[in-house]
Amino acid sequence: MSDPLVSTAWLAERLGSPDVQVVDASWHMPAEARSGRAEFEAAHIPGAVFFGIDDIADKSTDLPHMLPSPDAFAEAAGALGLRRDADIVVYDSHGIFSAPRVWWTLKVMDFPTVHVLDGGFKAWRAEGRPVESGAAAPQPAAVEAAFRPGLVRNLDDVRRLVAGRAGQIVDARPGGRFRGEVSEPRAGLRAGHMPGALSLPFGELLNPDGTMKSAHEIHAAFQAAGVNLFRPIVTTCGSGVSASLLALALARLGREDAAVYDGSWTEWGGRADTPVVTGA
Numbered sequence: 001m002s003d004p005l006v007s008t009a010w011l012a013e014r015l016g017s018p019d020v021q022v023v024d025a026s027w028h029m030p031a032e033a034r035s036g037r038a039e040f041e042a043a044h045i046p047g048a049v050f051f052g053i054d055d056i057a058d059k060s061t062d063l064p065h066m067l068p069s070p071d072a073f074a075e076a077a078g079a080l081g082l083r084r085d086a087d088i089v090v091y092d093s094h095g096i097f098s099a100p101r102v103w104w105t106l107k108v109m110d111f112p113t114v115h116v117l118d119g120g121f122k123a124w125r126a127e128g129r130p131v132e133s134g135a136a137a138p139q140p141a142a143v144e145a146a147f148r149p150g151l152v153r154n155l156d157d158v159r160r161l162v163a164g165r166a167g168q169i170v171d172a173r174p175g176g177r178f179r180g181e182v183s184e185p186r187a188g189l190r191a192g193h194m195p196g197a198l199s200l201p202f203g204e205l206l207n208p209d210g211t212m213k214s215a216h217e218i219h220a221a222f223q224a225a226g227v228n229l230f231r232p233i234v235t236t237c238g239s240g241v242s243a244s245l246l247a248l249a250l251a252r253l254g255r256e257d258a259a260v261y262d263g264s265w266t267e268w269g270g271r272a273d274t275p276v277v278t279g280a
Contacts, residue, residue: 004078004103004116004248004252005115006115006117007117007166008117008118010131011089013115015045015046015047016046018048020163021082021086021087021089022045022047022048022089022090022091023049023080023091023102024040024049024100025053026092026120026121027052027053027065027094027097027098027101027265028253029161036050036052036093036098039093040131041072041134043132043133044065044133044136045091045132046131046132049136051102053101055215056068056076056077056105056264058072063239065141067211068264069145070147073109074109075143077109077111077143078141078143079105081140085265087089087113088112089116090103091124092120092121093120094210095119095122095123095149096211096245097120097241099116099117100116100241100248101241101244103115103116103244103248104248105246108148109146109147109148110147112181117210118212119209119210119211122209123210126127149219150257151257153234153259154263155274156237157234157261159263159274160234161234166228167233168232168233168234169194169197169234169235169236169261170199170222170225170227170234170235170236170241171197171198171200172200172202172235172245173201173265174201175202175237176200177191178201180192180193180276180278184269185238186238186270191276192277193277193278194236194276194277195276198227199223199280200225200246202237205218205221205222212252218249221249229253232259233258233259234258234259234261235250235258236260236264237265238264238266239265239266243261246258247259
């Protein structure tokens with residue numbers, strides 16, 4: 001399958017197959033005061049395991065949910081029973097929001113077949129499909145560490161990109177935050193964006209029901225934002241979550257090589273030594 005999205009009907013037909021593994025990646029902004037894990041234990045797709053993006057993360061930094069080391073990730077993925085030979089389907093409770101972050105993380109860690117459930121748990125429940133409750137009890141798996149560095153950018157990489165303009169930075173935050181008209185939800189961050197960055201708010205790629213727009217509509221949205229789909233692309237956002245949604249949308253257009261700036265604006269806007277501009 002070339003499309004990284006799968007439908008609820010596709011998953012329902014294959015649910016319970018040993019070749020398909022389901023991952024709940026629900027995550028909420030801190031201000032929402034909601035627990036993805038607690039909501040998972042209340043109701044989730046049968047057979048799913050819960051992936052906490054704040055738990056399976058680099059604990060040596062104060063930046064939120066940064067990628068863990070390949071070895072640490074392999075241990076965590078093995079504890080969840082995730083296998084490289086399975087077709088992994090990731091979903092979240094919003095529709096499509098945090099699931100792309102786990103989709104991207106698994107791709108970075110070289111899991112070859114990973115998809116996102118279009119419409120997520122919201123669509124699954126709306127269609128009256130089965131759910132179960134309680135904590136997951138996965139069968140542990142042996143997972144070897146692997147890493148694809150081309151899908152990740154760090155602070156130094158983005159500094160060079162801003163200075164040399166050898167590629168494009170596409171920012172998934174809402175337009176008001178990009179232009180510096182609205183304060184950041186995390187305290188202590190400057191307002192604005194990286195010099196030369198392009199704005200494509202992630203919500204413009206989604207339908208009102210939480211599903212993703214068609215490939216044709218996605219292509220038009222990137223074009224309208226001024227993105228050249230034939231040049232290198234790095235996506236960014238507040239903390240690397242909705243940036244992964246842009247990477248998922250680009251994968252739908254065949255650009256599976258788009259990279260995500262892991263630290264995103266929490267890192268860039270939280271420093272005094274990085275250039276920031278405001279306005280369009």
